[in-house]
Amino acid sequence: MEFKVAVLKGDGIGPEIVGEAVKCLDAIGVRFGHAFTYDERLIGGAAIDAVGEPLPLETVDACLRVDAVLLGAVGGPKWDDPSAPMRPEDGLLGIRKALGVYANLRPAKLYAPLADACPLKPNRISDGLDLVVCRELTGDVYFGEKRRDANGAGHDDMTYTVGEIERIARRAFVLARGRRNHVTCVDKANVLETSRVWREVVERVAAEYPDVRTDYQYVDNTAMQLVINPSQFDVILTGNLFGDILSDEASCITGSIGMLPSASLGDGKLGLYEPIHGSAPDIAGKGVANPIATILSVAMMLRYSFDLHEEADTLEAAVERVLDAGYRTGDIAKPGEPHVGSAEMGDLIVKALGV
Numbered sequence: 563m564e565f566k567v568a569v570l571k572g573d574g575i576g577p578e579i580v581g582e583a584v585k586c587l588d589a590i591g592v593r594f595g596h597a598f599t600y601d602e603r604l605i606g607g608a609a610i611d612a613v614g615e616p617l618p619l620e621t622v623d624a625c626l627r628v629d630a631v632l633l634g635a636v637g638g639p640k641w642d643d644p645s646a647p648m649r650p651e652d653g654l655l656g657i658r659k660a661l662g663v664y665a666n667l668r669p670a671k672l673y674a675p676l677a678d679a680c681p682l683k684p685n686r687i688s689d690g691l692d693l694v695v696c697r698e699l700t701g702d703v704y705f706g707e708k709r710r711d712a713n714g715a716g717h718d719d720m721t722y723t724v725g726e727i728e729r730i731a732r733r734a735f736v737l738a739r740g741r742r743n744h745v746t747c748v749d750k751a752n753v754l755e756t757s758r759v760w761r762e763v764v765e766r767v768a769a770e771y772p773d774v775r776t777d778y779q780y781v782d783n784t785a786m787q788l789v790i791n792p793s794q795f796d797v798i799l800t801g802n803l804f805g806d807i808l809s810d811e812a813s814c815i816t817g818s819i820g821m822l823p824s825a826s827l828g829d830g831k832l833g834l835y836e837p838i839h840g841s842a843p844d845i846a847g848k849g850v851a852n853p854i855a856t857i858l859s860v861a862m863m864l865r866y867s868f869d870l871h872e873e874a875d876t877l878e879a880a881v882e883r884v885l886d887a888g889y890r891t892g893d894i895a896k897p898g899e900p901h902v903g904s905a906e907m908g909d910l911i912v913k914a915l916g917v
């Protein structure tokens with residue numbers, strides 16, 4: 563089969579990690595007889611530098627014409643001036659909104675060979691970690707009105723509509739049905755009105771999925787539960803801001819933020835696939851970044867946008883085999899242990915695919 567992929571490398575380590583992910587996707591193509599074609603476009607700081615805006619219209623148009631979008635990362639100190647009229651991050655938020663990808667799935671799994679890289683004591687993680695943060699991605703305080711008032715105070719409006727909550731909640735329950743039938747709804751309903759609406763809507767949707775166990779936690783408690791008893795979680799259903807924070811926390815339990823992929827989905831098949839980490843300007847261009855989060859994002863692309871389940875499983879298994887064989891990038895290596903660079907890790911995964 564033939565599939566078109568828009569490639570948005572972005573800034574910092576973006577080009578390096580996306581390069582390795584494309585290498586793996588091509589290897590899947592060779593092994594299974596698919597043709598993947600790429601349409602590379604600008605986003606983020608690279609786009610600001612080249613054309614003066616973080617999300618050129620051509621990029622949005624190109625993304626709307628393909629089957630899936632692969633994104634690296636955006637941002638960096640060069641564009642951090644708080645008085646600048648635009649930021650690289652505006653490009654990322656803009657493309658999420660433009661594609662209508664409101665459901666952001668961020669699976670956090672502790673691979674057995676990486677148990678040493680997990681910062682928690684072994685007894686806290688003896689039952690493993692295998693959860694998905696189901697983060698609402700196109701609403702919340704991220705997209706509310708932002709302004710400075712006459713007194714110089716800053717305002718960010720936090721809003722959630724019933725419809726926005728309903729559709730992400732359904733996604734979480736369907737996802738849980740394919741896993742361990744458990745949804746934890748995370749909010750701050752003891753303080754926030756948006757969270758009280760969120761909880762009412764989720765309770766209503768939960769009634770349609772009686773086979774799924776639902777519980778409710780306040781986000782501050784979840785932040786604590788993730789480090790004292792992370793195995794209790796299957797699907798964490800939450801809003802944009804809380805999901806951003808909790809997914810970084812969950813990722814470090816897996817050994818490194820360099821391990822976590824994500825899929826951002828809307829109502830159709832078109833999806834946006836990106837690692838959850840940022841552009842890591844401190845290591846950009848050095849060829850040492852961990853490409854696994856981006857490679858696993860490609861596996862999610864195969865599964866969710868292309869319906870190529872065997873191909874997705876095969877790529878994930880190849881990553882696992884390389885980790886099992888003891889290969890590590892610097893972020894997941896034990897201190898003082900030898901490790902491989904980004905390109906070598908990509909090559910090892912391609913080799914494990916038998917290509």
Ligand code: IPM
Nearest residue numbers: 636637651654655806838840
């Ligand atoms: C993420 C990132 C982004 C977010 C930033 C770069 C805008 O932290 O994808 O988690 O906050 O969503």
Ligand code: MG
Nearest residue numbers: 806807810838
């Ligand atoms: Mg984040």
